[in-house]
Amino acid sequence: MPFSAADLIRRRPDLVVAERRVKASNARIGVALAAYRQSVLRATEDVENTFSALVNSELRERKLAGGESSLTQARDLSVAAYKSGVVSLIEVLDADWLIVFPRHWR
Numbered sequence: 078m079p080f081s082a083a084d085l086i087r088r089r090p091d092l093v094v095a096e097r098r099v100k101a102s103n104a105r106i107g108v109a110l111a112a113y114r115q116s117v118l119r120a121t122e123d124v125e126n127t128f129s130a131l132v133n134s135e136l137r138e139r140k141l142a143g144g145e146s147s148l149t150q151a152r153d154l155s156v157a158a159y160k161s162g163v164v165s166l167i168e169v170l171d172a173d174w175l176i177v178f179p180r181h182w183r
Contacts, residue, residue, distance in 0.1 A: 148176045 086092060152172035158164040 145176065148172070152176055 080088075152169070152175075155164060155168045155172040159166060159169045
């Protein structure tokens, strides 16, 4: 069975070697691209997690600040009540403790 010109060209050893090198290079490029994509995805996830943690931290800080404001108002009221003789110094000290304790754990 006679070979066509294209068959003869495809069977040339130098072209077979070159084709194998191209295939190997393409495979290496594919692996490198997959690794790069994975790195980008991992970095994106890290940024998203860090941003989410920052937002949550800011929300927590706002809630704590709001709670501290309420506790300060309650303490002021307990001082006024103490000065009026309505409550004892223990209530004022308790109100002070409620303000100081959360600050210590921030």
